[in-house]
Amino acid sequence: MATVCARIRIVVAAIALVLIAAMAAPVAAQQPTSVDPNAAAVKEQQLLQQFKRVQGLGSIPDTKSYVIEQPQGRDWRQYHEVTLPAVGTVAMLGMIVLLAIFFIVRGMVRIRSGRSGVDIVRFNAFERFVHWMTATCFVLMALTGLNITFGRTALLPVLGPDAFSSWSLIAKYIHNFLSFPFTLGVILIFFMWVGGNLPDRTDLKWLVQGGGILGRSEPAAYRFNAGQKIIYWIVVLAGAAVAVTGYLLMFPFYGTTIAGMQLAQMIHGTVAVLFVAIMIAHAYIGTIGMEGAFEAMGSGTVDLNWAKEHHSLWLEEQQAGSGAGGMRPHPAATPAE
Amino acid sequence: MARMKFLCDADRCIECNACVTACKNENEVPWGINRRRVVTLNDGKPGERSVSMACMHCTDAPCAAVCPVNCFYTTADAVVLHSKDLCIGCGYCFYACPFGAPQYPRVGNFGSRGKMDKCTYCSGGPEADNSPLQYAKYGADRLSQGKLPLCAEMCSTKSLLAGDGDIIAQIYKDRVAQRGYGSGAWGWQTAYRETIAT
Numbered sequence: 001m002a003t004v005c006a007r008i009r010i011v012v013a014a015i016a017l018v019l020i021a022a023m024a025a026p027v028a029a030q031q032p033t034s035v036d037p038n039a040a041a042v043k044e045q046q047l048l049q050q051f052k053r054v055q056g057l058g059s060i061p062d063t064k065s066y067v068i069e070q071p072q073g074r075d076w077r078q079y080h081e082v083t084l085p086a087v088g089t090v091a092m093l094g095m096i097v098l099l100a101i102f103f104i105v106r107g108m109v110r111i112r113s114g115r116s117g118v119d120i121v122r123f124n125a126f127e128r129f130v131h132w133m134t135a136t137c138f139v140l141m142a143l144t145g146l147n148i149t150f151g152r153t154a155l156l157p158v159l160g161p162d163a164f165s166s167w168s169l170i171a172k173y174i175h176n177f178l179s180f181p182f183t184l185g186v187i188l189i190f191f192m193w194v195g196g197n198l199p200d201r202t203d204l205k206w207l208v209q210g211g212g213i214l215g216r217s218e219p220a221a222y223r224f225n226a227g228q229k230i231i232y233w234i235v236v237l238a239g240a241a242v243a244v245t246g247y248l249l250m251f252p253f254y255g256t257t258i259a260g261m262q263l264a265q266m267i268h269g270t271v272a273v274l275f276v277a278i279m280i281a282h283a284y285i286g287t288i289g290m291e292g293a294f295e296a297m298g299s300g301t302v303d304l305n306w307a308k309e310h311h312s313l314w315l316e317e318q319q320a321g322s323g324a325g326g327m328r329p330h331p332a333a334t335p336a337e
Numbered sequence: 338m339a340r341m342k343f344l345c346d347a348d349r350c351i352e353c354n355a356c357v358t359a360c361k362n363e364n365e366v367p368w369g370i371n372r373r374r375v376v377t378l379n380d381g382k383p384g385e386r387s388v389s390m391a392c393m394h395c396t397d398a399p400c401a402a403v404c405p406v407n408c409f410y411t412t413a414d415a416v417v418l419h420s421k422d423l424c425i426g427c428g429y430c431f432y433a434c435p436f437g438a439p440q441y442p443r444v445g446n447f448g449s450r451g452k453m454d455k456c457t458y459c460s461g462g463p464e465a466d467n468s469p470l471q472y473a474k475y476g477a478d479r480l481s482q483g484k485l486p487l488c489a490e491m492c493s494t495k496s497l498l499a500g501d502g503d504i505i506a507q508i509y510k511d512r513v514a515q516r517g518y519g520s521g522a523w524g525w526q527t528a529y530r531e532t533i534a535t
Contacts, residue, residue: 042384043520044524045526054378054388056378058375058376059352064437065376065437066376068388068390069435069523069527070437071527073434074435077399077433080433081403147405151406156406161406162422168405168406168425169425172427252428252450258431258437265432
């Protein structure tokens with residue numbers, strides 16, 4: 001009896017096994033023959049399209065290195081190789097050509113009524129110091145900055161690789177270190193002259209008449225005419241832009257990524273070459289473009305007739321405020337020279 | 338001559354970092370600089386992949402194009418090298434590089450980026466092959482001895498391949514054909530303007 005029961009149990013178990021196997025068979029048939037572990041895998045092109053870069057996790061402390069691919073450097077390269085040199089060349093050479101044509105046509109703007117022989121103080125020693133400190137830094141930084149963009153094309157073939165590299169290394173340090181007095185200068189210029197450079201009603205008239213240099217009649221102006229106000233605000237705003245972007249580049253990864261630094265460099269380069277072009281015009285008007293203008297920043301005084309012709313309202317203010325104070329005989333009136 | 342390339346088969350990389358260690362040791366890379374690193378994408382999620390990345394020695398290399406002092410040169414084996422004597426540490430190659438390869442000692446202190454350092458494909462720099470001076474500046478010069486970069490030579494799973502582009506592309510193609518899948522040659526489109534059709 002016991003053996004019969006055992007046999008029945010074996011038969012039942014066998015049938016059960018067959019049934020289970022039969023039920024399981026369709027499930028097994030649904031599974032793929034080979035597993036594709038790549039189905040869920042990250043795809044390079046997909047990541048690049050979605051995030052513009054490929055970034056993950058690494059095991060070294062340098063977290064910046066976790067970005068393994070960011071092809072937008074190619075756009076920045078295009079800017080550095082083509083756009084910036086083109087914009088810079090057109091802006092700077094264009095400005096020089098325009099000024100040369102203007103000088104040939106118009107010549108130096110003379111003091112129409114001649115020199116009076118009496119001077120009036122226009123810029124004090126501190127103002128002139130700040131101006132020339134900023135100007136010196138600007139010229140040196142412009143030359144060393146242009147070296148980075150144009151040196152490889154213009155200077156490298158002349159100097160040879162070793163000499164050009166040595167010069168460029170010095171130039172880099174000049175550019176970096178002079179940024180501090182330059183920035184200080186821009187800040188001082190802002191506070192020093194902001195009062196006289198706020199736009200007012202005289203500016204519109206001055207601009208309509210084309211200023212003293214273009215028009216025939218002399219538009220009235222206070223201490224700074226509309227043209228000077230434009231130069232002032234360009235210096236302040238462009239100076240701030242190049243300073244901020246420059247410091248971002250000097251301190252890599254402080255609040256920036258590589259993409260941020262590419263953008264900072266593009267703003268820095270574009271603003272800088274336009275800034276240089278405008279400062280060429282500023283230097284032109286301050287020297288050979290207009291008689292009697294340079295001495296305002298040179299000795300700090302201008303001739304009374306120059307002041308009358310270019311800054312009549314300012315002169316009235318000065319004369320009303322301090323009588324004849326601030327005026328003194330022209331040193332050059334004595335025929336010593 | 339060969340056209341040397343790197344290829345990381347991400348489906349094989351097990352993130353052991355042996356390539357990173359091999360590179361640092363073989364080249365005596367300065368502290369804080371990693372010429373090669375392994376980065377894991379989608380870490381801990383399905384479809385996670387690790388990629389070992391260094392300088393890819395690009396075709397028409399962006400670093401060389403933007404260098405203000407022209408300190409880069411491409412060897413006959415198409416390896417992109419640079420001269421640390423000419424480098425002024427301006428940072429431009431590092432803005433242009435798609436792979437984050439150029440690095441500078443003392444990064445962060447203003448105006449004091451040192452001479453740029455990057456993967457040399459274990460082939461040194463402009464100094465005489467295998468000279469102590471070359472080793473001090475650029476590390477090992479294995480290529481002139483007929484050896485491939487140590488990172489790839491040491492790779493335990495043979496994920497990282499170095500060698501002539503056509504040969505390593507063929508090895509990768511054969512692998513993909515045999516195993517039935519492949520996540521592609523990472524960085525090739527960006528570096529070489531071509532991918533490996535699989």
